[in-house]
Amino acid sequence: MEDMGKLLDAVEAKRDDMVAFLSKMISIPALGPENGGVGEIEKVEWIEEQLTNMGITDLKRYDAPDDRVPSGIRPNLVATVPGSDASLAPLWIVCHTDVVPPGEMSLWDTDPFEAVEKDGMLFGRGTEDNGQELVASLFAMQALFDHDLQPVRTVKFVLVADEELGSTYGIRYLVDNEDIFSVGGPIIVPDGGVPEGDLIETAEKSIVWLKVQTLGKQCHASMPANGINAHRAAAHYMVQLEQVLRDKYPNMDPIFDPPESTIEPTKHEANVDNINSIPGEDIFYFDIRLNPCYDPDELMEEARAVADKIGEEMRVKINLSTVQYEKAAPPTPADDPSVTLLSKAIKQVRGIETKVYGIGGGTCAAFFRRKGLGAVVWATMDEVAHEPNERIVIKNMVDDAKVYAALFLLE
Numbered sequence: 001m002e003d004m005g006k007l008l009d010a011v012e013a014k015r016d017d018m019v020a021f022l023s024k025m026i027s028i029p030a031l032g033p034e035n036g037g038v039g040e041i042e043k044v045e046w047i048e049e050q051l052t053n054m055g056i057t058d059l060k061r062y063d064a065p066d067d068r069v070p071s072g073i074r075p076n077l078v079a080t081v082p083g084s085d086a087s088l089a090p091l092w093i094v095c096h097t098d099v100v101p102p103g104e105m106s107l108w109d110t111d112p113f114e115a116v117e118k119d120g121m122l123f124g125r126g127t128e129d130n131g132q133e134l135v136a137s138l139f140a141m142q143a144l145f146d147h148d149l150q151p152v153r154t155v156k157f158v159l160v161a162d163e164e165l166g167s168t169y170g171i172r173y174l175v176d177n178e179d180i181f182s183v184g185g186p187i188i189v190p191d192g193g194v195p196e197g198d199l200i201e202t203a204e205k206s207i208v209w210l211k212v213q214t215l216g217k218q219c220h221a222s223m224p225a226n227g228i229n230a231h232r233a234a235a236h237y238m239v240q241l242e243q244v245l246r247d248k249y250p251n252m253d254p255i256f257d258p259p260e261s262t263i264e265p266t267k268h269e270a271n272v273d274n275i276n277s278i279p280g281e282d283i284f285y286f287d288i289r290l291n292p293c294y295d296p297d298e299l300m301e302e303a304r305a306v307a308d309k310i311g312e313e314m315r316v317k318i319n320l321s322t323v324q325y326e327k328a329a330p331p332t333p334a335d336d337p338s339v340t341l342l343s344k345a346i347k348q349v350r351g352i353e354t355k356v357y358g359i360g361g362g363t364c365a366a367f368f369r370r371k372g373l374g375a376v377v378w379a380t381m382d383e384v385a386h387e388p389n390e391r392i393v394i395k396n397m398v399d400d401a402k403v404y405a406a407l408f409l410l411e
């Protein structure tokens with residue numbers, strides 16, 4: 001397309017406006033009530049005003065009631081820009097407006113809620129997670145408007161609340177209560193990625209955080225026959241369960257890094273205070289990420305069988321429970337339009353080939369995949385979300401905006 005060069009230059013020319021927009025967004029913290037915040041309402045109302053000024057007037061709110069915040073609502077916004085080809089399903093771009101708290105303030109070099117530009121980067125809480133891509137996609141649309149261009153597909157910008165604390169009042173609310181996504185269409189969740197921008201996330205592993213409580217009998221360490229050592233039994237359980245699971249789940253799926261299921265004993269809770277006591281109780285945890293070809297329900301059965309075996313052999317009781325248990329959603333196929341369109345746009349703008357990949361688990365895209373809707377996670381970023389001194393490389397925001405501009409013009 002001959003106009004493409006001009007259009008991309010127009011996006012580039014919006015750099016400072018994009019930085020100003022994102023900086024203003026950063027100055028309106030949107031923290032969930034669990035984090036002592038008042039929710040997203042102020043930020044979303046400000047964004048609504050800006051969208052109207054940009055000429056995006058089809059704005060629809062789907063507010064989830066939440067009496068823990070002063071406004072009583074967690075706002076979800078869908079902004080629609082009609083496409084030229086009504087026969088095509090819309091393109092969805094799903095960003096979240098909430099942010100995580102700054103954490104330890106002394107670790108920040110700048111005020112987390114006052115964006116600071118330095119060395120080509122913009123610092124502030126929420127710059128990367130998830131401000132950058134919201135701004136990039138909106139300004140790409142504005143560049144189209146400036147050139148009197150209309151997107152080919154109808155574009156739906158979806159701004160959701162509550163992503164950082166489980167999405168009950170955000171994407172989960174929308175998917176479960178509002179029938180807006182059933183029309184289909186490619187879904188992009190630009191909330192994760194790599195600095196090269198060449199990876200498109202299409203899959204995730206199941207997550208099982210397993211709590212292992214072993215009960216024996218406490219006694220003096222010099223007289224072990226008087227008790228039952230829960231710590232030793234737990235150690236046997238740790239080693240045996242790992243072995244059983246490794247044998248049972250050997251699959252190597254090359255779209256993941258690492259390709260195998262991961263089985264890691266992690267946290268251990270304090271037991272006895274003194275060295276000369278045999279602990280009567282032991283609690284530790286596994287963080288397990290299971291490749292999506294396996295069923296975590298079966299894993300739990302295996303874990304119980306090993307617990308019973310060790311329990312009998314070592315005269316302890318091993319109780320299992322899960323702290324987190326998320327079954328992987330079905331992966332988005334590599335030929336889904338969300339993958340093919342996005343990779344085409346990236347190729348057009350940057351001349352690079354993309355690859356699909358999977359991650360350890362837990363993105364917004366899973367809510368769509370569980371409903372049978374193809375969704376991808378993509379952005380160009382360093383992945384410093386949730387860290388002190390969260391920042392973006394401003395060039396990444398501008399370059400991603402160019403990808404969106406090209407994407408909006410694809411069929």
Ligand SMILES: [Zn+2]
Pocket residue numbers: 096129130163191385
């Ligand atoms: Zn995020």
